[in-house]
Amino acid sequence: MLTLLVLLVFSSVFAADPSAATEEVGIDEKALSYSGFQVWSITILSNGEREILRKITEQYNVEVWKEPKTDKAAATELLVAPQVQKELKVKLTQANISYVIKINDLQTTIDNGTAKHNTSSINTKAGHSMDWTSYHRLVDIYGYLSYLASTYPGRVELINIGTSYEKRPLYVVRIFNCSSSVVKPAIWIDGGIHAREWISPALATYIIRQLVEVPANEALLTNVDWYIMPVMNPDGYEYTHTSNRLWRKTRSVMSWTSCRGVDPNRNFGYKWGGLGTSTNPCSEVYKGTSAFTEPETLATSNFIKSKASSIKLYLTLHSYGQSALIPWGYDVVYPSDYSDMLTLAKAAVAKFSKYRYSVGNSAALYYPAAGGSDDWAKSIGIKYSYTFELSDTGAYGFLLPASNILPVCQDFFPALDVFAAKVATL
């Protein structure tokens, strides 16, 4: 979960702040280091303490990774740069607020999570380089999609729906059972809207594999077609691998600022520019100069619109927080058929056995944030629209170790039975 509190005004990521971490200078620079950065967890006991913490985080330009709702005594998680740790400690002690260091050295955690990366060498036996025991570069993911399309031409169609800002292809796979020519109701799933949420493309590719390559799952294709876009923001995703592990946005360039990127999940065209968005291009929740400025959000929305009569369920994968979020997200407002959406989401998360998920209205459970893809999908008439915030609940956050990929995916996949069964009736 990403909070908006600090981000609206002060949210240039530390990554972009040369005084905080090794400076970002361009595509070929060495990766930005988070050496010495820590993640602190603070449990606020009163509104007074919350206000003190808000002031301190603003004063020291501390990024808030996760912020609990006001009515819950959950922890606030802060990314704390080395140069402010001493002063922050003094301030918190003075205010009688205790904290726990959850991650002692962020760079070590990043290194541990990236050390076993697949090096993109094709496994000649498998015909591709994918597995779900490590996080993969885009070349592996796209290589896998091509492999599937050529190996299973009767089940997989690889659709190039456009090009990213940095000219990478944007791919959607359609997975179908060609036994009948009738247009079936369809489920859309996307991953990787936010670059640093690596578990999301990992799960999206896992779902693709299960649907295409595991015969036991064939029934899921009988009555439903699937459109899956595993990496909606490929430029950002690659940037998290090469340069800044905690990058969130796209990588578009604005002529008037050195800060790059738009938050794709504030750039969709429903209630664009409302609560929880920023006009500051350095902010993590920068909305762009208008809706759909980003080639990634524009291409995706155009494609979904072209299939809108068949897509009945929209599912977007994010991390972290273990929650199923239901529109509207732009404010605490409930669609008239909210209870239908809630019932289905509850039935889906009831399938999880390892991880416990919260289910509820997005703005109420997290925070109001306008311009999200889920709200936009709902607004064009896709009845069931959800954001799933995957694991974990904060131990590693965005840096979820690769050893968790399979457990998260295996736990999640059975929920698709519930979605497919519902969509088949629509």
Ligand code: 0X9
């Ligand atoms: O803030 C977001 O974009 C999502 N959380 S994340 O930590 N993955 O960034 C939540 C989006 C929920 N949907 C809407 N607010 N529309």
Ligand code: ZN
């Ligand atoms: Zn996200």
